[in-house]
Amino acid sequence: MQHVVVAGRYRLVELVGRGGMGRVWRALDEVLHREVAVKEVLPPHWLSESEGDDLRRRTLREARTAARLNHPNVVRVYDVVRVGGHPWIVMEYVPSRTLQAVLDDDGPLDPVRAAGVGRALLAALRAAHTANVLHRDVKPQNVLVRQDGQIMLTDFGLATFDGEDGVLTRPGMVLGSPQFVAPERAAQGVSSVEADLWSLGATLYAAVEGRPPYARGTAMATLAALANDPPDPAPHAGPLAPVLAGLLCRDPRRRIGHDEADRRLVAVERDPEPSDEAEPTTVLRIERPPPPPPWPGAPRPSATGPRTTSPAAPWPFGAPGPSHAVVPGPFPADPPSPSARRGSEPDPAPRDAAEPADDPASAAPPTGDDPASGRARHWIRRGPWRWGWW
Structure with missing residues (x-):
């Protein structure tokens, strides 16, 4: 094939x-002296003449549109020429x-x-869709896959198919591999951004499942199966x-878009193996409130010994009020009469005169009999930390 030159410029090599x-050829651009890939577009023989002409016109139009794309993950289109009634697409080799x-x-x-x-494929599709270019035939x-590992998407807008997988449906013309064509496109023949994303999901499914x-x-x-069944399970x-589930959603209105697909793909690369370990339990230390002050007259706990509690003293005059507490002393067996008390001792001082300081630590009430009169005395709490004789 060394002697075949297309459009006076591209010499077919292999x-x-x-x-x-x-068919696709490796060729030499004799003007710029670089290797290129030249695709000869030949409509299938089973297409009618009018359908073949329409396919050629559409191929030329979409190839010119794809030539505007300049993205590292897109095989660039350099030129479109027409030879012998057939379009030839000159692309990056x-x-x-x-x-x-x-x-x-x-x-x-x-x-x-x-x-x-x-x-990589999603970035290529995003660049194409931004330029209003649809691929129509995303498949493995x-x-x-370049020798350095870089991924590139080729045949933008050319609607190609291989061998017996090709299909043509109405309304509209759908050329492509049915195993990688979106359900709505197979049924209605309408291409869209969502249909390209479905084909991306089918391609990724094939990448992990074979x-x-x-x-x-x-x-x-x-x-x-496309018309009635969900996609086959993907055990690997x-x-x-989650990426496959979002891209292979049968309803194009619920199918994830570029941003969500990219977010899920990034999550796979960053955290490929979700951890099965439960989140650690955080133990918070709760400070207990300080104990209430000791009851007046109660024994104080020893610094080294165990804490002790004094037994409750009997309350001889009914239940104490909410703001009064009485610590009784021992009662005499036969208290003196009031006349004897008046004759032998002066009246006790007013209650407030004998009130101790408000410090609860120093407010231990005295108890027992008055040595002068012999009567029983009781120390009564008249309010918070206020005590008096009764």
């Missing part, structure tokens, strides 16, 4: 890919393997690595399960 929508080839050769990815792939075959979420034997069986998704 065939590197083939699919239901055309990326030495790489497709994600599908990686899965076939090395097996499924672990959830953390798949989350990294998902973040269109994800390139197969798409609707792995059926035929395209018709896959379409029937691990921490990636």
Whole structure:
């Protein structure tokens, strides 16, 4: 193929890919002296002539739009030329393997690595959607894994499909792999941002499970499952399960968007293995209030000995009031008569004159008989820390 030059500029060197929508060549740009990838767009033979013409026009229009994208995770489109009635798409050449080839050769990815792939693809889709460009065919075959590990998304807006997985439905034209096409797009043929995000979820599902979420034997069986069944379980998704659940939601109105998908993918990369340990229990020290002051006349606890409690003294005159307390002394067996008391001693001093200081520590009331009159005396509490004779 050294002699084939497309548009007088791109010399075809090697065939590197083939699919239901055309062929991809490694070529040499003889003007800028750089390697490029040239895709020859060939509509399937089973399309009508009018449908084929419409596909060619749409491919040219969307390729020109995709050429405006400049993102590190997007394979850039350099040029669009028309040769022999067929469009040729000139793109950046990326030495790489497709994600599908990686899965076939090395097996499924672990959830953390798949989350990294998902973040790169999500960034590429966000850049495209911001520029009003829809991919329409996100799948492992269109994800390139460079030799340095960088992830790149190719075939923006080209609506390609491979082999027998291709499907065409009405209303509208839906070209793509049914195993990676959103349910609403398969049913109605309408492309949208939400449909691209669903295809991203299906691609990440395949990355961890090794197969798409609707792995059926035929395209018709896959379409029937898309219309009626939920996605197959993902037993190997691990921490990636919330991402898959949000992106593969059947209702596009409830499907997560760019921001929420990125937040969940970041969470997988930062904390890939949620801890099963319970949160530590915090013990708070509660300070007990100080004990109440000792009852007047009660014995004080020893500094070294155990705390003792004096027995309650009998209350001879009914229950004490709320603000009065009486500490009785011993009663004489035969108290003297009032006349004897008046004749032998003067009247006692007023109650307040004998009141002790308000310090409870020094307010131990005296008890016992008056040595002069022989009568029993009682110390009565008349208020807080106020005591008097009774």
